[in-house]
Amino acid sequence: MAELQDNALLLRRVAYGDTSYIVHFLGKTQGRFTLMARGARRPKSPFRASLEPLHELHLTWRAGRTGMGTLTDVERGGMCMDTSHSLEGLQLCAVAAQLFRDGDPHGFDELLRAFKLLAERQVDTGLLVGVWQLLSDSGLIGPLDHCWQCASAADDLAWQHAELHCPDCGGGDAVSVGLRRTIAALMHSVTVRMSARDLTMWQAMIQDVLRQHGLKPMNVCR
Numbered sequence: 211m212a213e214l215q216d217n218a219l220l221l222r223r224v225a226y227g228d229t230s231y232i233v234h235f236l237g238k239t240q241g242r243f244t245l246m247a248r249g250a251r252r253p254k255s256p257f258r259a260s261l262e263p264l265h266e267l268h269l270t271w272r273a274g275r276t277g278m279g280t281l282t283d284v285e286r287g288g289m290c291m292d293t294s295h296s297l298e299g300l301q302l303c304a305v306a307a308q309l310f311r312d313g314d315p316h317g318f319d320e321l322l323r324a325f326k327l328l329a330e331r332q333v334d335t336g337l338l339v340g341v342w343q344l345l346s347d348s349g350l351i352g353p354l355d356h357c358w359q360c361a362s363a364a365d366d367l368a369w370q371h372a373e374l375h376c377p378d379c380g381g382g383d384a385v386s387v388g389l390r391r392t393i394a395a396l397m398h399s400v401t402v403r404m405s406a407r408d409l410t411m412w413q414a415m416i417q418d419v420l421r422q423h424g425l426k427p428m429n430v431c432r
């Protein structure tokens with residue numbers, strides 16, 4: 211059977227049988243898909259060192275006759291971020307694994323962009339910037355300059371049930387113009403700083419979006 215190839219990011223590995231893994235990937239052209247990595251847990255398997263998250267991988271596999279394909283080769287490219295950002299990088303993988311499900315053609319470019327945003331920033335804002343970008347790419351959040359219900363550009367927007375509302379569309383916790391402008395600026399610039407208070411509020415907004423959509427909240431421990 212013909213071999214197929216794609217560039218991919220590893221989302222998660224699940225042990226299978228005594229020596230193998232089922233591996234979930236986001237492929238550049240394949241989107242989200244899974245492959246069987248036979249023998250990958252054996253000490254001398256060539257897959258052992260190369261099947262890693264946070265790296266760009268070049269995969270070769272044989273398509274399955276009916277179900278899952280079988281991995282035949284992995285070339286590991288460079289790491290997508292500095293190792294000091296790897297805990298946050300794994301959190302971005304966990305969020306992406308929930309946003310892009312099997313068969314979704316998207317995910318690779320989105321996660322790579324989130325990695326890049328994280329890599330360029332301090333760890334305190336990098337995770338939030340990366341997750342915010344993933345949520346935006348998935349259509350779960352909108353722009354911060356208008357109400358997500360009626361699109362009116364009111365100054366006094368508020369946060370309720372994981373949405374930004376104008377006073378006519380619902381109340382909630384005020385989201386200041388300053389915070390909204392700082393978030394927008396942070397998405398595009400590595401030099402913007404955010405106050406501890408704004409960071410806490412933004413983090414709570416993100417956790418709220420994750421929860422409202424049935425996704426696991428971020429684990430922000432540093």
Ligand SMILES: [Zn+2]
Pocket residue numbers: 357358359360361362375376377378379
């Ligand atoms: Zn409104």
